[in-house]
Amino acid sequence: MAMLLAQANAQTTGSQPIVQVTPERAGWTYTGFEVYRLKKGESIRREASGVELAVIVLEGTCHIRAGGEAFSSVGMRTSVFEDKxxxxxxxxxxxxxxxEAATRCEVAVATAVTEEGTGPVRRITPADIPYERRGEGNTRRYIRHILDEHHPAAKLLLVEVVTPAGNWSSFPPHKHDTESAEEAYLEETYYHRLHPSHGQAWQRVYDKQGLDEVLTPRDGDVVMVPRGYHPVTAPPGFSSYYLNVMAGHHRTWKFQIDHDFQHIAPKDGNIMGKVEQPR
Structure with a gap:
């Protein structure tokens, strides 16, 4: 399980991903993820064969063509830490x-293995993305629901989270690795960014059957969560960003909180915070 961390190659640009996770690499069934850093004028092509696919422009601006549709000037922020x-x-x-990069840009490509999709091709805009404040005190973090259960898709679930320096996230520790009335099987990747970029986050991936890994992802690294609980902390002095990609047998986010943390969990078990209209 020491292979739960995929390290970025920050020197890679152009058509090669700086970091990549495939189902084969992760040893699971559905979830794939990769990130590209493009200079203006550079481009990448992907054939969504046997997968549904979401391109997320994390930084910069791109022109995207898909399925005969052309979407110009996709993306509007200069940093994942910008409040957009x-x-x-x-x-x-x-x-x-x-x-195709219209400016210097960073692009994530999330995939889920499936023969079915929920078409047609469509643009995901800020107006489609609810904003949530979750947690209190040193568990406060800020979440944007890019592609959740309320958006049409077959398998993919996507959220991004900004955690202030010194705070905890993905907390209380929870898991989603079995199928039951209370829980859904979902494979998950965490794409980590740090500000300042020379920092690191801490993420523990553990269960009650012997899995226990403490990982220290740096800027651009990906943590894979095949099972177990998976809390994150941002050390003092470094803000944390991560993009989550999840996919599983069924497209629903149902989880179980670690019983050791039930005393701080909401009584109804719902860790969701205040969800606002898109902004």
Whole structure:
């Protein structure tokens, strides 16, 4: 389980991903993830064969063509830590997607293995993305629901989270690795960014059957969560950003909180905070 961390190659640019996770690499069934850093004029092409796909423009601006549709000037923020929502494009299986950088940009490509999608190709705009304040005190963090259960898709779930320096996130520790009335199986990746970028976060991935890994992802690294609980902390002096990609047998986010932390969990078990209209 020491392979739960995929380290970024920050020197990679252009058509090669700086970090990549495939189902084969992770040893699971559905979830894939990769990130590209493009200079103006550079482009990437992806064929969504056997997967549904979401391109999320994390930083900068891109032109995206998919399934005969052309979306110009996608993306509007200069940093993932800027108080703005991202933009992107969703593509069902069988769609060819091309991304061309209009400025220097960072682009995430999230995939889920499926023969079914929820078409058509569409642009994901800030107006589509609810904003949530979750937690209190040193568990406060800020969440943007890019592609959740209320948005059409077959498998993919996408959220991004900003955690202030010194705070905890993905907390209380929870898991979603079995199928039951109370829980859904979801494979999950965490794409970590730090501000300042020379920092690191801490993430523990553990269960009650012997899995126990404490990982220290740096800027651009990806943590894979095949099972177990997976809390994150941002050390003092470094703000944390992460993009979550989840996919599983069914497209629903149901989880179980670690019983050791039930005394601080909401009595109804719902860790969701105040969800606001998109902004």
């Amino acid at each position: 929502s991202p933009e992107g494009v969703y593509a069902p299986p069988g769609t060819e997607v091309e991304v």
